[in-house]
Amino acid sequence: MAAESKLAPIRKGLLEFLVLKIVGAKSVYVPDILRDLAGTEFTTQEGTLYPLLSKLRREDLVQYEWKESDAGPPRKYYRLTDAGRAQLGELNEYWNLINRTIANFGH
Amino acid sequence: MQRISTTVRLNRSVLQFDDAANARLEQYLAESASLLEGDPDPQEILGDLEQAVADQCTRRMRAGQSVVTLAELEPALDEIGSVQAPGNGSASLHPPREAAPRTLQQVSEGAVISGVCLGLARYFQLDVTLLRVISFLLLLGTGGAMVLVYLGLMLLMPYAPLEPGNTPIRWLPAKSRAFMEFLRVKLGVDRPGKVAST
Numbered sequence: 001m002a003a004e005s006k007l008a009p010i011r012k013g014l015l016e017f018l019v020l021k022i023v024g025a026k027s028v029y030v031p032d033i034l035r036d037l038a039g040t041e042f043t044t045q046e047g048t049l050y051p052l053l054s055k056l057r058r059e060d061l062v063q064y065e066w067k068e069s070d071a072g073p074p075r076k077y078y079r080l081t082d083a084g085r086a087q088l089g090e091l092n093e094y095w096n097l098i099n100r101t102i103a104n105f106g107h
Numbered sequence: 108m109q110r111i112s113t114t115v116r117l118n119r120s121v122l123q124f125d126d127a128a129n130a131r132l133e134q135y136l137a138e139s140a141s142l143l144e145g146d147p148d149p150q151e152i153l154g155d156l157e158q159a160v161a162d163q164c165t166r167r168m169r170a171g172q173s174v175v176t177l178a179e180l181e182p183a184l185d186e187i188g189s190v191q192a193p194g195n196g197s198a199s200l201h202p203p204r205e206a207a208p209r210t211l212q213q214v215s216e217g218a219v220i221s222g223v224c225l226g227l228a229r230y231f232q233l234d235v236t237l238l239r240v241i242s243f244l245l246l247l248g249t250g251g252a253m254v255l256v257y258l259g260l261m262l263l264m265p266y267a268p269l270e271p272g273n274t275p276i277r278w279l280p281a282k283s284r285a286f287m288e289f290l291r292v293k294l295g296v297d298r299p300g301k302v303a304s305t
Contacts, residue, residue, distance in 0.1 A: 016193065030159070045186065045188030045191075046159040046186075046188065047187050047191055048188060048190075048191040050152045050159070050190075051143070051190060051191065051192060051193055053155075054146070054148050054152045054155075055193045057151075058147060058148060072162065072165065073161075076155070
């Protein structure tokens, strides 16, 4: 499909926004995020998600804490920082704006 | 076939791997490390990936199985996938290389005097304003000797080909370019036929 080459970068750019949304809704660990994304257009792998989360942590948008699990070693649970929440708000607003703009053209 | 297992510590888990699986694991981790070259915090990501491998393999092992084989590792690595740089931002792991080879050239579009600072900024990937401020301070500090340096660079640095689409150029850089190109032909600095035309 010819359009696919144009859609891929859109998805790639939006993944970060989506991950912020998921982390913003509740404290999650990586398998939770992957499960939420699985079956959507944004199906993602750990190899993609960990570098992204590492970047978001460096940018001080997310933080994590260790939580014991019933089975296996402790797990990293991610949540948004205040800065992350502020940025998610901005992204949401901008996303809505873009959507309205796009919807208004082409009539 | 004799199977010798290796004990591998993967972040917070410790697992036994047979030889083939161990070799494949080492290959995957080395590959990931090289893909993360340039990332400010590769250790964190590698640690997370190791944990993911351990969790995925553990999940795939049968009850009572103690050694991880390729039968568990391969599907685990498939699910984890290879390391991908985050989509955007300054932390891009592999900044896109420009197709053209990097050459030290004066850039007329957007230049203030002749494009020396702009060319240097592009070549060294520095902020052009910073370079202009430094040049200005050197001009004051050296009592004008900087003028000679600038003129020297104007003569030595070739001009980059003009951008397509007639991007406007300020009056002074346009005049400088025309004059220097005239001067170069007179001085024979430019070999014939090597005038920037590409």
